[in-house]
Amino acid sequence: MKKTIRKSMIYLILAFLVLTIGISIDGYVSISMMKIIDSALEGNMTLFKSEAVKIFILIGLSLPFSILISYTRGLYIYKSLVKTKITYMERLFAKNINEFQAENNGVYLSSMTNDMNNIEKKYLEGIYEVGNSFIGFLISFIVIASVSPWALFIGIGISVASVVLSMIVGKPLQKHEKHRAELFEGYTSYIKEVLGAFQIIKANNLNEKVKDDFYNKSKDIQYKGYTIDKIHTYTLSIQQFIVYASTFSILLISAFMAIKGSITTGAVILIINNMGRVIFPLMNLGEWFPKIFSVKSLFTKLDHSLENHEDYEETTELNNFKNTIEFQNVFFSYDNKEILNDISLNITKGEKYLVIGPSGGGKSTLLKLLRKYFNPTKGKILVDGNDLKDLKKESYFKNISNVEQQVFLFEDTLRNNIALYKDYNDDEINLAIDKAGLKDFLKALPNGLDTMIYDNGKNISGGERSRIAIARGLLNKSDIIFLDEAFASLDSNVAREIENTLLDLEGVTIVNVSHVIFEETKNRYNKVFTVKNKAVI
Numbered sequence: 001m002k003k004t005i006r007k008s009m010i011y012l013i014l015a016f017l018v019l020t021i022g023i024s025i026d027g028y029v030s031i032s033m034m035k036i037i038d039s040a041l042e043g044n045m046t047l048f049k050s051e052a053v054k055i056f057i058l059i060g061l062s063l064p065f066s067i068l069i070s071y072t073r074g075l076y077i078y079k080s081l082v083k084t085k086i087t088y089m090e091r092l093f094a095k096n097i098n099e100f101q102a103e104n105n106g107v108y109l110s111s112m113t114n115d116m117n118n119i120e121k122k123y124l125e126g127i128y129e130v131g132n133s134f135i136g137f138l139i140s141f142i143v144i145a146s147v148s149p150w151a152l153f154i155g156i157g158i159s160v161a162s163v164v165l166s167m168i169v170g171k172p173l174q175k176h177e178k179h180r181a182e183l184f185e186g187y188t189s190y191i192k193e194v195l196g197a198f199q200i201i202k203a204n205n206l207n208e209k210v211k212d213d214f215y216n217k218s219k220d221i222q223y224k225g226y227t228i229d230k231i232h233t234y235t236l237s238i239q240q241f242i243v244y245a246s247t248f249s250i251l252l253i254s255a256f257m258a259i260k261g262s263i264t265t266g267a268v269i270l271i272i273n274n275m276g277r278v279i280f281p282l283m284n285l286g287e288w289f290p291k292i293f294s295v296k297s298l299f300t301k302l303d304h305s306l307e308n309h310e311d312y313e314e315t316t317e318l319n320n321f322k323n324t325i326e327f328q329n330v331f332f333s334y335d336n337k338e339i340l341n342d343i344s345l346n347i348t349k350g351e352k353y354l355v356i357g358p359s360g361g362g363k364s365t366l367l368k369l370l371r372k373y374f375n376p377t378k379g380k381i382l383v384d385g386n387d388l389k390d391l392k393k394e395s396y397f398k399n400i401s402n403v404e405q406q407v408f409l410f411e412d413t414l415r416n417n418i419a420l421y422k423d424y425n426d427d428e429i430n431l432a433i434d435k436a437g438l439k440d441f442l443k444a445l446p447n448g449l450d451t452m453i454y455d456n457g458k459n460i461s462g463g464e465r466s467r468i469a470i471a472r473g474l475l476n477k478s479d480i481i482f483l484d485e486a487f488a489s490l491d492s493n494v495a496r497e498i499e500n501t502l503l504d505l506e507g508v509t510i511v512n513v514s515h516v517i518f519e520e521t522k523n524r525y526n527k528v529f530t531v532k533n534k535a536v537i
């Protein structure tokens with residue numbers, strides 16, 4: 001993820017360039033001020049006139065530059081953050097389905113909210129602030145050093161002490177930030193779960209338990225935040241002490257030098273004026289370095305959660321499914337739990353298959369292998385002679401439609417939910433709706449296909465959801481449709497009707513995992529597979 005941010009470096013360089021010019025103008029203004037004060041003390045009218053003109057020009061320039069400084073800063077943060085978020089999404093959707101499902105979604109939710117916020121507030125803003133401080137410090141330092149080289153030595157001492165201190169403090173902070181990010185993951189998952197289980201919690205009087213759990217989780221996060229803030233406060237106090245002690249040393253030295261006559265009164269005022277510009281950047285460095293270091297562990301965590309552990313290179317495209325899917329001595333285990341043992345079977349294009357068997361027997365697992373969510377632990381699945389493992393996911397997925405047990409509905413129109421954002425005309429959509437048994441449902445909707453579905457279809461019944469998923473599959477005109485308990489929420493007449501429609505589809509291969517079995521439709525399947533005791537009969 002860090003590499004992504006580096007790609008927005010050009011905006012950072014632009015921002016620093018504008019910053020350097022803006023701060024240099026301020027530096028010139030203070031040198032001019034020194035000369036004007038000295039000209040007044042010496043009664044030198046020529047010097048006064050030339051410096052007065054200069055100072056007006058410089059002050060005139062400072063306005064557009066201060067506007068440009070905030071504009072380029074904003075542009076850098078905006079471009080870098082958008083790029084980081086987009087890269088995160090791209091990498092997230094490059095994850096294998098099985099590996100994504102193995103993780104708790106809370107990890108990703110927390111990364112997209114809390115971690116991204118930390119990257120913006122601590123890393124991106126931190127890098128800018130460090131650059132700003134460094135440039136500011138350097139220019140004020142040159143300005144002071146041009147009238148008093150002694151300040152140079154003291155300044156170097158201050159910088160070294162501040163930077164070393166920040167590095168030392170940065171280490172434990174990294175550990176605490178990493179721990180806080182982990183606590184946030186747990187917290188986000190918990191909130192997701194509690195909101196999802198709102199009805200169950202209310203109906204079973206679990207409010208008190210939820211309150212206690214919530215208290216413990218929030219307390220841990222807040223306490224971690226408090227620990228991190230404490231470390232920041234200690235560092236800042238020590239930094240302030242170092243900076244103040246050094247500042248007053250510079251002040252005393254410059255006053256002493258003025259008494260001795262080695263610098264002018266104007267130079268003393270210049271040093272005092274610029275002292276703030278040296279102090280502030282140093283304190284800023286002390287504040288931002290530890291924050292930047294603390295985010296380093298977040299990048300490692302993000303990269304780790306986005307990695308695919310099984311990094312197999314898929315090499316083959318599948319344009320159309322033409323002949324067969326063949327299981328050759330397939331074994332499959334979740335971790336060490338064996339579910340399928342030495343399965344060999346054939347699925348032929350255009351034929352219809354019913355998959356039945358006891359609960360927990362492995363029917364959905366068989367379907368997951370067919371859907372390429374998992375690869376076999378041993379053995380091969382060949383699609384038209386190509387190893388399914390080698391088929392590029394996108395090309396395989398174009399040929400199949402999945403009607404899942406859990407149907408997700410987007411917050412969008414019914415049309416987009418059925419067409420899944422692809423270009424189909426109303427006639428095609430209406431035909432799929434008819435075949436999926438959604439005609440009466442559509443008639444009753446106030447805006448027909450343009451009716452909005454909200455909040456994952458909370459006003460839509462389980463049966464209507466299944467029929468929307470079936471309509472998706474029919475509209476997609478895929479070569480293969482995989483159904484997993486698609487009829488479970490439908491009344492028997494509707495279920496039988498839709499099943500017949502699916503069985504009538506010519507040239508389309510259907511694999512239907514179902515507990516709902518009708519004797520009259522069962523006979524229409526070319527084969528019935530029973531998945532039981534790790535075998536398929």
Ligand SMILES: Nc1ncnc2c1ncn2[C@@H]1O[C@H](COP(=O)(O)OP(=O)(O)OP(=O)(O)O)[C@@H](O)[C@H]1O
Nearest residue numbers: 334335337339357358359360361362363364365366
């Ligand atoms: N992701 C997973 N990790 C570990 N074990 C799993 C996973 N998914 C399923 N299992 C286990 O594998 C076995 C087979 O599950 P599967 O979902 O394939 O059964 P099924 O026949 O479809 O059951 P049902 O009819 O109840 O849906 C079960 O014992 C289940 O607990």
